Amino acid sequence: MGGHHHGHDHHHGHGHSHAPADFGRAFAIGTLLNIAFVIVEGGAGFWFDSVALLADAGHNLSDVLGLLIAWGGVELARRPATRRFTYGLGASTILAALANALVLLMAVGAILLETVQRLGDPRPIDGWPVVWVALAGIGVNLATALLFARGRHGDVNIRGAYLHMAADAAVSAGVVIAGLLILWTGAAWIDPVVSLVVVVIILVGTWGLLSESLLLALQAVPRGIDAQAVEALLAAQEGVARVHDLHIWPMSTTETALTAHLVMPAGHPGDGFLTELSGRLEHDFGIGHATVQVETGDECALTHAH
Numbered sequence: 001m002g003g004h005h006h007g008h009d010h011h012h013g014h015g016h017s018h019a020p021a022d023f024g025r026a027f028a029i030g031t032l033l034n035i036a037f038v039i040v041e042g043g044a045g046f047w048f049d050s051v052a053l054l055a056d057a058g059h060n061l062s063d064v065l066g067l068l069i070a071w072g073g074v075e076l077a078r079r080p081a082t083r084r085f086t087y088g089l090g091a092s093t094i095l096a097a098l099a100n101a102l103v104l105l106m107a108v109g110a111i112l113l114e115t116v117q118r119l120g121d122p123r124p125i126d127g128w129p130v131v132w133v134a135l136a137g138i139g140v141n142l143a144t145a146l147l148f149a150r151g152r153h154g155d156v157n158i159r160g161a162y163l164h165m166a167a168d169a170a171v172s173a174g175v176v177i178a179g180l181l182i183l184w185t186g187a188a189w190i191d192p193v194v195s196l197v198v199v200v201i202i203l204v205g206t207w208g209l210l211s212e213s214l215l216l217a218l219q220a221v222p223r224g225i226d227a228q229a230v231e232a233l234l235a236a237q238e239g240v241a242r243v244h245d246l247h248i249w250p251m252s253t254t255e256t257a258l259t260a261h262l263v264m265p266a267g268h269p270g271d272g273f274l275t276e277l278s279g280r281l282e283h284d285f286g287i288g289h290a291t292v293q294v295e296t297g298d299e300c301a302l303t304h305a306h
Helices: 023-048 051-078 092-120 127-151 156-185 190-217 227-235 271-285 298-302
Strands: 005-010 242-250 256-263 289-295
Touching: 023 051, 023 127, 023 156, 051 092, 051 127, 051 156, 092 156, 092 190, 127 156, 156 190, 227 242, 227 256, 227 271, 271 289
Parallel strands: 256 289
Antiparallel strands: 005 289, 242 256
């Protein structure tokens, strides 16, 4: 359609572009902390002949995996766009969040399996050594979770890393509580019951992460953006008769793109209109990549009916 005008206005310096740069440091510290703790906990498990400690050390290895997955997503998202990947690799943060949710669910499954076996055959846990190592686990996991705490609301991938560490702090806290109660009462069944409570807590957190990352992977309108409000803003612009073919989708866990066709019978209002409209979309909705096509009549719009 030769009479079309195509406005394409990008603002790459906006606040929604990437996860903050200092998360690379947070991932490095968190990964090293957790690898060190796995070595210490595994060593203690062998030394005290504790199955509980060895199992938890294995579980903490999944934390290292979770951190590496999230870190990989962030680093790939930083790479510049190429001719093959014209939007860059930002979507890898969505895949990382989804992978992290699945790893967490597998960890929950492993804990649940062991818990059910323990309920059928309660075994005494190894008292104080288990309690002390689990206390250290709370410290390591909470410290790592805090590294990602401030980024967890704006970025699903960072929230995946945060949830992974917070979940493990809850597991370690469960071990401490169970250990102390067993030392006090001698009742071995307390350990699997506390584990069941911990499993429920982790499942609640993981379900939100899984559902949101799945929606992003399926290119749903990101949570927090009201598609009707976006359409209303576009339709309210001076000279716009109607809006069609409006699409809003996530390019990564922190970036959002939009395409829309505006029917403007009076003609194209100029580049200033597009620049101002892009600014409004970014300011009001966090949509930093807007492509708007202006059409002058309904006969053009009919050719776009899908």
